[in-house]
Structure formats: structure tokens, C-alpha cells
Amino acid sequence: MDIILNPFVSILTVLYGILGQNMVLAIVVFTIIVRLLMFPLTAQQMKSSKAMQQLQPELKKMQEKYKGDREKLAQEQMKLYREYGFNPLSGCLPLVVQFPIFIALYQAIIHALAATPTQLLDLSGRLLIPGLDQFIPLNNMFLGLNLTLPPKIGAGGTVETVVGIALVALVVATTWLQFKLTTPTAAPAAGANGKPAPGAGMTQSMGTIMPLMYGFFALSFSIGISIYFIVSNIAGILQAVMMGRANFRNLFSRPKPPGLATTAGTKIEGKATPIPSKAKSGSGSSGKDKSK
Amino acid sequence: MKSTFAKRAALVAALMLTLLLFTGCVGGPSEVSWGSLSLYGSPQTILFAFGDRIVMIDPLDGNPIQLRDSSGAARVDDTGNPRLWEITSPAGAATKFFTAPIPLDDDTLLVVSYDRGIFEVDVPSARINNPTGYAVNGLVTGYSLMADELLYVPLSSNSMTARTVNGFGEAWRLTTRQSNWAQPLLVEDTLYLSSLDHSLYAMNPESGEVLWEAALGGAMTSSPVYADGYLYVGTFGRKLLKLDPQNNGQIVASYDTHDWVWGSPALVDGTLYFGDVSGWLYAVTDDGDTFTPVWEPVQVATRAIIATPVVTDQSIIVGSRDHNLFWVNRDTGAVEITRQMQGEVLGNLLLIQPSEENDLSRDLVVVSTMNAAEFVVAYSADNGERVWVYSR
Numbered sequence: 001m002d003i004i005l006n007p008f009v010s011i012l013t014v015l016y017g018i019l020g021q022n023m024v025l026a027i028v029v030f031t032i033i034v035r036l037l038m039f040p041l042t043a044q045q046m047k048s049s050k051a052m053q054q055l056q057p058e059l060k061k062m063q064e065k066y067k068g069d070r071e072k073l074a075q076e077q078m079k080l081y082r083e084y085g086f087n088p089l090s091g092c093l094p095l096v097v098q099f100p101i102f103i104a105l106y107q108a109i110i111h112a113l114a115a116t117p118t119q120l121l122d123l124s125g126r127l128l129i130p131g132l133d134q135f136i137p138l139n140n141m142f143l144g145l146n147l148t149l150p151p152k153i154g155a156g157g158t159v160e161t162v163v164g165i166a167l168v169a170l171v172v173a174t175t176w177l178q179f180k181l182t183t184p185t186a187a188p189a190a191g192a193n194g195k196p197a198p199g200a201g202m203t204q205s206m207g208t209i210m211p212l213m214y215g216f217f218a219l220s221f222s223i224g225i226s227i228y229f230i231v232s233n234i235a236g237i238l239q240a241v242m243m244g245r246a247n248f249r250n251l252f253s254r255p256k257p258p259g260l261a262t263t264a265g266t267k268i269e270g271k272a273t274p275i276p277s278k279a280k281s282g283s284g285s286s287g288k289d290k291s292k
Numbered sequence: 293m294k295s296t297f298a299k300r301a302a303l304v305a306a307l308m309l310t311l312l313l314f315t316g317c318v319g320g321p322s323e324v325s326w327g328s329l330s331l332y333g334s335p336q337t338i339l340f341a342f343g344d345r346i347v348m349i350d351p352l353d354g355n356p357i358q359l360r361d362s363s364g365a366a367r368v369d370d371t372g373n374p375r376l377w378e379i380t381s382p383a384g385a386a387t388k389f390f391t392a393p394i395p396l397d398d399d400t401l402l403v404v405s406y407d408r409g410i411f412e413v414d415v416p417s418a419r420i421n422n423p424t425g426y427a428v429n430g431l432v433t434g435y436s437l438m439a440d441e442l443l444y445v446p447l448s449s450n451s452m453t454a455r456t457v458n459g460f461g462e463a464w465r466l467t468t469r470q471s472n473w474a475q476p477l478l479v480e481d482t483l484y485l486s487s488l489d490h491s492l493y494a495m496n497p498e499s500g501e502v503l504w505e506a507a508l509g510g511a512m513t514s515s516p517v518y519a520d521g522y523l524y525v526g527t528f529g530r531k532l533l534k535l536d537p538q539n540n541g542q543i544v545a546s547y548d549t550h551d552w553v554w555g556s557p558a559l560v561d562g563t564l565y566f567g568d569v570s571g572w573l574y575a576v577t578d579d580g581d582t583f584t585p586v587w588e589p590v591q592v593a594t595r596a597i598i599a600t601p602v603v604t605d606q607s608i609i610v611g612s613r614d615h616n617l618f619w620v621n622r623d624t625g626a627v628e629i630t631r632q633m634q635g636e637v638l639g640n641l642l643l644i645q646p647s648e649e650n651d652l653s654r655d656l657v658v659v660s661t662m663n664a665a666e667f668v669v670a671y672s673a674d675n676g677e678r679v680w681v682y683s684r
Contacts, residue, residue, distance in 0.1 A: 117513070121569060
């Protein structure tokens with residue numbers, strides 16, 4: 001991890017020096033830079049997610065058709081993927097690459113802020129560029145708040161409480177917004193029994209749990225990390241919008257009871273959705289669903 | 293239904309795993325620090341502050357001191373076992389003691405905690421008189437200094453507070469641009485504070501008025517050393533500096549180091565001994581406007597040396613984060629003895645010499661580690677022989 005972490009800590013410190021020794025600005029700019037560098041991977045992941053979504057009805061049909069024959073099912077799935085030019089690993093690989101980088105980014109902020117003697121001691125070995133000593137320790141105050149500490153809601157003064165609540169609320173709101181905008185519209189009912197697709201329930205759960213979980217992180221971790229969460233979420237939303245993959249319809253859609261789940265307004269009654277239009281997964285739709 | 297529940301449970305578990313990955317290997321702000329050792333009382337005992345507790349140890353054998361009543365009989369607890377001299381934080385493990393206790397009077401110690409203020413400890417009963425603590429409005433990582441009825445407490449919250457010993461009300465407060473982790477130093481009528489904000493402050497100890505502030509180009513985590521009218525301090529600017537306090541802290545001499553200097557230098561017989569956070573050890577003499585090395589710097593350790601070295605007639609003894617304790621020849625800089633320990637050596641070292649206050653027959657160097665199996669270890673200062681270990 002140090003191979004990624006130490007350059008990150010060094011770059012963050014350089015940005016801190018360039019940006020008038022303002023840690024918040026450094027976190028904002030650094031998060032945006034990392035997001036931009038990861039853009040090709042994010043785009044690939046979004047594209048793959050969209051394509052997978054479009055293949056879902058066909059895959060569901062296959063699962064039912066070859067219920068007792070796993071081998072045949074796998075063969076047919078691969079055939080379908082080939083037919084549509086879709087690589088199932090293309091969605092996972094960007095995630096695998098991105099995950100350690102985002103963990104390193106998160107840890108770089110923790111290490112650079114160095115709240116405790118041990119963390120400050122560790123920092124000495126992480127600065128790879130000569131001359132950065134002059135900035136150590138980084139100024140960790142922002143609007144009268146200590147960036148290394150969790151928000152003091154109720155325990156601090158009025159300003160601290162208000163800013164603390166606002167930060168947590170922003171983390172929850174931007175996480176929810178990003179999730180909603182970047183998640184394809186819930187899959188329609190697929191089985192003959194009219195139950196919603198299993199993935200849809202899971203997606204709904206994640207849409208509720210993730211913002212709450214990040215809100216909990218924001219309450220527990222340092223304020224610097226909350227700023228990172230907010231900037232990262234906003235950058236993710238902007239990326240999705242710029243790529244034309246922001247699913248604004250999701251913002252206002254509500255879960256529907258079994259048998260009534262729809263895609264693009266089509267009523268589904270215990271019937272699989274028709275096969276998606278062939279191999280056009282690369283084009284952005286801004287919420288327009290092609291599986292009609 | 294069961295299947296849905298299982299899937300959601302799996303989802304929560306996956307998210308929790310993500311949380312663990314996110315937070316892995318990163319400590320929180322209240323992370324435990326290294327232990328502090330200090331000598332106390334007559335006959336002499338060792339006070340060891342670590343985490344949320346303070347224990348009293350016999351320097352002769354490393355055993356915890358038993359509590360005794362006025363007649364000298366051992367006190368026992370409800371189960372009939374001897375009661376040991378041990379203080380635990382009233383707020384539980386959440387509170388940390390980063391610094392050594394300070395004697396207030398014959399029977400009272402002051403303990404400044406990381407985030408719960410100041411506690412008064414009744415020594416004969418090993419009890420805290422004020423379990424809620426006297427608030428200091430800040431986090432305390434650095435050692436406090438008591439002098440002339442005032443307690444000077446350096447705070448991580450970008451300030452230093454001076455408290456009256458009677459009631460601990462605030463007499464004055466100095467605001468700095470960064471945390472303060474170094475113990476203030478009082479020389480005659482001037483109080484000095486080296487700060488992480490790269491400045492050394494000289495103050496009126498009674499009013500807190502800043503007499504001068506010297507920007508030294510690097511953060512400081514340790515107190516300056518005063519000798520013959522000059523101050524010596526190590527900085528994160530990779531320098532040991534000699535300052536003239538009569539001339540607003542002007543830099544008189546400077547010596548370049550390989551890495552940050554964390555601890556105060558030891559000044560013995562005109563030579564300054566100190567280490568840096570890359571494990572280099574230095575010995576320099578003050579030649580007016582320059583420092584001259586006694587021998588070329590030696591990288592004795594592979595990791596940080598942060599505590600002030602202990603200096604004996606023949607050796608410089610230093611502990612390192614690489615788990616080792618080194619005896620280095622004062623004249624040549626050669627490492628003569630190495631003792632490997634189970635934990636990182638980051639806390640201060642104590643040199644205890646035989647005296648009327650103890651029953652020791654030889655000089656002991658006492659060191660603490662971050663490992664509970666070797667919390668405190670005593671070695672013969674002369675030959676490195678291990679004498680005793682205090683563990684939990």
C-alpha cells in the first residue's frame with residue numbers, strides 16, 4: 001500500500017503548499033485530480049454496468065430455461081455475451097483497480113493530517129519530495145474546526161454543531177444523489193411469479209444503507225474525510241452527467257409492488273422483458289431506457 | 293423472505309468489510325501514545341504512565357508497589373489480595389495519559405490527561421480526588437511544567453494554558469498557529485515554548501506576554517535545552533539550532549541533520565548528543581558560531597530515535613522504533629551493545645544511579661516499549677545486562 005500511499009501523501013503536501021497552505025483546498029483539488037485520472041476506468045465501469053443491465057431480461061430468461069443445467073446455462077450466457085460483444089469482467093476490473101487507489105486517497109488524507117504523535121512520526125518517511133518539511137505539520141484548522149477530529153455535534157459550540165450537522169447532511173445527501181444518478185433504473189419484474197428481479201431489491205437496499213453508512217462514517221471519522229467524501233461524490237455526479245449517464249429518472253422513482261414494476265412506463269405482468277436492442281451499450285442515454 | 297434477509301445481511305456485511313478496508317491500519321485521534329517514565333518519592337519509585345493507567349514500580353526489582361496503611365501493613369482488596377499502586381482513568385480506556393505525573397506536594401500528584409483535563413491523585417491511597425477532572429479546554433500530548441504556583445500546559449488545540457495550582461483556573465492562554473507537544477522551559481524570568489508552528493516563543497511566565505517569537509523554519513516537538521546563555525533545539529527543518537535568547541532568539545549556529553530531530557538533545561560536558569527520525573545519532577560540540585562533530589553521524593538504528601539519549605561515562609544509550617536499545621561509544625560513535633526488545637522504544641529513558649533514595653548497587657537504564665510483554669525493562673547501564681522486566 002505504501003507504493004501508492006507515499007506518493008499520494010507527497011502530492012497532497014505539494015498541493016497544500018501551492019494552494020496557500022489550505023488543507024481543504026488541497027483535499028478538493030487532489031480528489032478531483034484522482035477522479036480525473038480514474039476517468040477512463042470509471043467510464044468503462046459505467047458502460048459495462050449499463051450493458052449488463054440491458055442484458056438482464058435475457059439472462060433471467062436463460063436462468064429459468066436452464067434451471068437444472070448449470071453448464072448449459074454458463075455456455076448460453078457466454079454465447080450471449082459474445083453476441084453482444086460484452087465482457088463480464090470489464091465491469092469488475094476497473095473496480096479492482098480503483099478500490100486500492102481510493103483507499104490510498106482516503107489514507108493519504110489521514111496520514112497527511114497526522115493528528116497524533118505516532119501519525120506525525122510516520123509522516124517523515126512518506127514525504128518523497130525534498131523540501132516538503134517546511135509545510136509540516138499541515139494546518140488542520142478550517143472555519144475554526146479541527147480537520148483531524150470528528151464533528152462535535154452537541155459537544156462543541158453552536159458554530160461547530162451547525163457546521164458538523166451540515167457536513168454530515170452533505171455527506172448523506174451527496175452519497176444518495178450519486179447512487180441514485182449512477183444506478184440504472186431498477187430492473188423490471190422478470191419471473192413468471194411476478195416477483196421483482198433479485199438485483200433490484202439489493203439495489204434498493206444499497207441505496208438506503210450506503211448514504212446512512214457514509215453518514216455514520218462522517219460522524220465517526222475526521223472532518224477532513226467528510227470533505228473528501230463530499231468532493232468525491234460531487235465529482236462522481238459531475239462525471240456521470242458529463243458522460244450522459246446520469247439517470248435523473250431514478251431521483252423521483254419509487255419502488256413499485258410486484259407485478260407493477262416498469263421500465264420506461266411499460267407495465268410488466270409476469271412476463272420477461274423483451275431482449276434489449278443489440279450491441280448499442282456504448283451510447284449514453286441520460287435516463288432513457290432502451291429495453292422496450 | 294429468509295433469502296431476502298440473508299441477502300441484505302450479506303450486503304451489510306460487505307459494506308462493513310469495506311469500512312474495515314477503508315480504516316485499516318489508520319489510528320484515530322485518540323490513538324494510544326508511548327509510555328512515560330518518571331522518578332518519584334523517597335524512597336525512589338518509578339511512575340509509568342501508559343494508555344489509560346499509571347503504575348508505581350520498584351526500581352530494585354520491577355515489581356509493582358503495594359499499597360500500605362500508616363502502620364506499614366499491606367492493604368488488601370475485597371478478595372484478600374494485596375492492593376497495588378495503580379491509577380486507571382475514571383473515564384475508562386477512552387482517556388489516555390500521554391505524560392508523566394507531576395508532584396504537587398508530599399502526598400499529591402497531578403496527572404494531566406489527553407482529553408479529560410487535570411486529575412489530582414492522592415498518593416497514599418492511589419485514588420483520584422476529582423474524577424471529573426479540571427478542564428483545560430484542549431487536548432494534551434506534551435509534558436506540562438509546574439513552577440511558581442502555575443501549571444503550564446501545552447495543548448494540541450493550538451494554544452498553551454497557564455493554570456493556577458490553587459483551583460486550576462486559567463491565568464492566561466497563548467494562542468499559536470499549530471499544536472504544542474513540547475514541555476515549556478522556564479529559565480530565570482522567561483518561559484520558552486517550542487511549537488509545531490515552527491516558532492519558538494519567549495514569554496513572561498506570569499502574564500503570558502510574548503517577549504519575542506523566533507521563526508525557525510521547522511516544527512518542533514521537544515523543549516529547547518539551555519546552557520551558558522544559549523538555547524539549543526532540534527527542528528523538523530533537519531537542523532540543530534543554537535539561539536541567542538538575549539537577541540530575540542537569533543540563530544547563532546546551525547547543524548544539518550539527515551532527518552527531523554524529534555527529541556531534545558542531551559548536553560553533557562559541552563557535547564550535544566541527539567538522534568533523528570531516520571535512526572542517525574549525532575555528537576557535536578558548540579564552537580561559538582558553529583557546531584563541530586565529535587565523530588561523523590552514525591545511523592545506529594533503522595527507524596526513528598525520538599527520545600533524548602542517556603549519557604553515561606562511556607556510552608550514549610538510545611532507544612529506537614526498530615525495537616532496539618543501543619550502547620554507543622562516546623568517543624568513537626561505534627555501537628558496542630545492542631539489546632533487542634519486543635516493542636518499539638519511543639518513550640523517554642531513565643538513568644537511575646545508586647543513592648540514599650534507593651537500594652541500587654549499579655546504574656540502571658530504564659526503558660519502556662509499546663509491547664505489554666515488556667512494558668518497562670531495566671538494564672545495567674554499564675554492560676547492558678537485563679535486570680528486570682515489568683509486564684502485564
